[in-house]
Amino acid sequence: MKYVDEYRDPAIAIALAGQINHASTKPWVLMEVCGGQTHTLMRYGIGDLIPDSVELVHGPGCPVCVTPLEMIDQAIVLAGRPDTIFTSYGDMLRVPGSRRDLFQARSEGADVRIVYSPMDAVQIARANPAKQVVFFGVGFETTAPANAMAVWQARKEGLQNFSMLVSHVLVPPAMRLILQSPGNRVQGFIAPGHVCAIMGFREYADLAREFHVPIVVGGFEPVDLLEAISMLVAQLETGRAEVENQYSRSVDYLGNRAAQNIMREVFTVTNRKWRGIGEIGSSGLRLKDEFAAFDAEKVFELQSLHVEEPRECVSALVLQGRCKPAQCPAFGTTCTPMHPLGAPMVSAEGACAAWYQYKRHD
């Protein structure tokens, strides 16, 4: 229990760990989908608190990690245009494309700016009418409503120089892919709390029913995750497969209606390629045709690119819980957070990077 004294509430953590220990009679494989949760699990050594028979595998829920190489390359192409200001959340700047990242593009003279909110990008467009301002619209369902609102606002104001390079992804289709894959090992899921704060958990109830798999909507703190694990083990041990909500202080069944409405207004569901996994049907969002004037791919007539990912990277298996990061031959040798070969090493929330930071010496 190496980190337990760091817990905000060590007594509760120990009690929950005890509960899990007591309840589990068989081996179970659980997956947390969200990268933020992966980070907490690793940082607090939660895997060491619970019995070895309960295995945690880390899912594909890091938008930084799953944005395809091609999109990063497109972003770099746009950023390099002399008339363009390229704006992005800070997380995306150090994601390597096939040859370089946006930080390098910036050091070579591209006007790349980090914004805290997509509305800041709209403000940059207002303030720079002679420039084209492109915002990198990435993320899961948590971020999509904010990005939708920025496009909505730009249209409302009639801004002619604002557009979005959209690479949004959705969580439930990725879970479905994992559940359908022939080698699937995952028997229970912790669903991402903030995604569900927006979307509610109706879709997860459908998945639970269809695949007879328990799903618990979980928060982000160590005790939240221990509680979610305990709830999953209790379901598995009694043969239940329901959706339960551990994070009820921020999440309800229906989610945030206002946020869902603006998403539906501006975006439509599309197929998306996930870095390290490949294309997943109906797993992302794109701008609706009526917003084509704000779609950077259309405005700048971007040609579709196809780039191969490094062959030694087994991230598709890692992201589906079929292989541990340390089992990858490149892990910690040719692939490190300084020089990531594949998606899960890119961001601190990625499974390989989190493993590298916290478990490398185990």
Next chain:
Amino acid sequence: MPSHRVAREGTGTFQMCLAVPGRVVDLFGDDPAFRSANVDFCGIRKNVNLAFTPEAEPGDYVLVHVGFAISRIDSDEAHRTFQYLKSIGALKEEGYAV
């Protein structure tokens, strides 16, 4: 670019996963779809869009993600979460703490 270096070393940036609690101080704008507020994050104030929490009033606590309040939460929860995020160093990189 220090944040670049920090992130490369693996301490983590959380921008797209992070939702930070803050207290609504005052509201501005009459259009309910584009109402904004000054939100206080334990001393640091930011302008936050309330389009998704139209019911939020001054004094309420909200969970803020990329400049938008995504849900209202109670004050105890807000304080606990804020302290937790601070303790893991997640706030500094995003400018919510000094």
